Every structure is written in C-alpha cells, then in structure tokens.
Amino acid sequence: MKIFITGHNGFIATNLRLRFEKDGHEIGSSSQGDDISSKLIAFHPDVICHLAMEGLNADKMVESNILLTHKILEYCRHNIIQKLLIFGSSSEYGRKTHPITEKDVLEPRTMYEGTKACATLLSRAYAYTYKIPIVVIRPMSIYGPYEKNYKLMTRLFNKNIKYLNNSNHDWTYIDDFVEATIRIMNYKDTEIFDIVNIGIGVQRTNCEVVKIVESIIGDKVGFIKDDSKGKEYDSMNWVCDPTHLKTKYGYECKTTLEEGLSKYYDWLKNSLILPQT
Numbered sequence: 001m002k003i004f005i006t007g008h009n010g011f012i013a014t015n016l017r018l019r020f021e022k023d024g025h026e027i028g029s030s031s032q033g034d035d036i037s038s039k040l041i042a043f044h045p046d047v048i049c050h051l052a053m054e055g056l057n058a059d060k061m062v063e064s065n066i067l068l069t070h071k072i073l074e075y076c077r078h079n080i081i082q083k084l085l086i087f088g089s090s091s092e093y094g095r096k097t098h099p100i101t102e103k104d105v106l107e108p109r110t111m112y113e114g115t116k117a118c119a120t121l122l123s124r125a126y127a128y129t130y131k132i133p134i135v136v137i138r139p140m141s142i143y144g145p146y147e148k149n150y151k152l153m154t155r156l157f158n159k160n161i162k163y164l165n166n167s168n169h170d171w172t173y174i175d176d177f178v179e180a181t182i183r184i185m186n187y188k189d190t191e192i193f194d195i196v197n198i199g200i201g202v203q204r205t206n207c208e209v210v211k212i213v214e215s216i217i218g219d220k221v222g223f224i225k226d227d228s229k230g231k232e233y234d235s236m237n238w239v240c241d242p243t244h245l246k247t248k249y250g251y252e253c254k255t256t257l258e259e260g261l262s263k264y265y266d267w268l269k270n271s272l273i274l275p276q277t
Contacts, residue, residue, distance in 0.1 A: 004028040004045035007052030014146045015174050040075045051087045058111040065115035073126040086136045092117040099241040102195045127193035135184055140199030140240050144174030145267045156213045156221055163226045166207050170199040170239040173260030176253035183251045196245055200253040203239035216265050
C-alpha cells in the first residue's frame with residue numbers, strides 16, 4: 001500500500017512511519033514548506049495520514065491547521081483515495097466534566113483548539129459532499145519513543161522540570177496508538193465519515209506520573225508543585241471514553257502508565273537520547 005504522511009518529522013508521524021515501513025508499505029511524506037498538492041499528485045497515495053499541524057504559534061495556526069487541511073481535501077476531491085486519516089486533537093472538545101465521547105459538542109477556547117475543530121468540521125463536510133472516506137482520529141495524551149524534548153515525560157526522565165501543576169491526562173503509550181491507527185486504517189467501513197478517540201480511558205495526575213518516574217529511575221525528580229503554572233489546555237478532567245474504538249474497531253489500549261513509562265525509559269537508555277543522571 002502507498003501511504004503518504006504529512007508532518008513526517010513529528011513524534012507520532014515518526015512512529016507510524018517506522019511501523020508502516022516494517023509492514024512493507026511504500027511511504028511518501030511532506031514537511032513544512034513543501035508544495036503538498038504537487039507531492040500528492042506525484043506520489044498518488046492509497047492512504048493519507050495528515051499529521052502536520054501548528055501547536056505553538058497562534059499566528060500560524062490558521063494556515064497550518066485549516067488551509068493545509070483544505071489543500072489535502074481538495075486533492076482527495078479530485079483523486080480516488082482509499083482513506084484519509086485526519087489526526088485531530090482531543091482538545092477540540094474543550095473542557096468536559098465527564099469522559100469524552102465522539103458525540104460530545106466541540107467547545108474550543110484557544111486558537112489551537114479552534115483551528116483543529118475547524119479542520120474536523122471541514123473534513124466532515126468534504127466527506128459527505130464529495131464522498132471521500134475520512135476518519136478523524138483524536139489522540140489523548142500520547143507519550144513514548146521519539147517524543148520531543150520539551151514534552152513532560154522526557155523532561156521528567158531528564159530531571160529537567162522546575163514547576164508542575166497537578167492536572168490530569170489520559171496517558172496513552174505510543175505503541176497502542178499506532179496499533180489503533182492501523183486497525184482504523186485497515187477497517188472496511190460502510191460509513192463515509194467517522195471520528196475516533198484513542199486513549200486508554202484512565203486519567204492520572206501529574207504528581208502520580210512523577211512518582212512512577214522516580215520509582216523507575218531510583219531518584220527524585222525535584223520540582224515545585226504550583227497549579228498557577230498550568231497551561232491553558234490543562235484540566236482536572238481529561239479522559240476519553242474508549243468504547244467506540246473497542247466496539248467498532250476491535251481494539252483496546254491496554255498499556256498501563258507504569259508499563260509504558262518503563263518501556264520508554266528502556267528505550268531512552270538504549271538510544272542516543274540518554275537521560276541525564
């Protein structure tokens with residue numbers, strides 16, 4: 001199968017690419033600044049995994065998160081494709097007081113949340129209008145090998161964190177996320193459009209994460225607990241209801257936080273990205 005990946009240098013994209021290559025697929029890709037339309041025409045993919053996005057610079061989010069998605073949808077409008085996977089964000093839902101389901105109303109408050117939600121709605125319209133098979137995948141908090149150095153787990157293993165609030169996250173190990181994505185990609189669907197949350201369905205506080213990391217490295221991380229240092233997307237309730245993934249696609253994320261962090265630490269020790277001790 002020919003699979004095209006946008007944003008191929010990203011954390012999730014890297015893990016997907018390695019798995020796709022292992023499974024024998026032919027991979028095409030793009031990164032920031034590429035002419036996406038020309039690359040898609042030249043490669044002519046069977047499946048597109050659209051992971052490129054802007055999550056930090058609000059001034060670039062409309063272009064990266066909406067307009068780039070529109071270009072990909074326009075390609076799919078005029079070219080036959082088996083499936084387009086749009087990798088959205090669980091933050092599109094805004095803040096909920098219950099486990100998030102795919103039927104929850106989108107209530108974005110930030111530019112990132114809003115532009116990702118716009119991309120989802122645009123994708124839905126294209127799917128139904130032009131009969132393009134699209135699935136929007138909404139990750140919860142994914143962690144593991146190849147994640148960026150500024151991400152929480154890597155910073156904790158590097159003991160490179162000063163302040164930390166005690167917000168909750170549905171921490172989901174990257175191997176589970178990749179396997180779930182493959183199940184979704186290969187699923188022969190009669191529906192033209194779908195949305196799937198990928199998470200383990202269990203939320204853990206940042207302080208719980210620290211305790212697990214400390215038990216793994218055998219040392220104190222050392223940080224100041226300060227809830228005023230929270231980011232705008234932090235929440236005391238951030239967990240998905242994974243029922244749809246399990247019942248329709250037959251997959252359940254089962255790697256516990258303890259197991260996932262141990263696997264990630266082992267990977268760090270055996271990679272060039274050695275944690276500081």
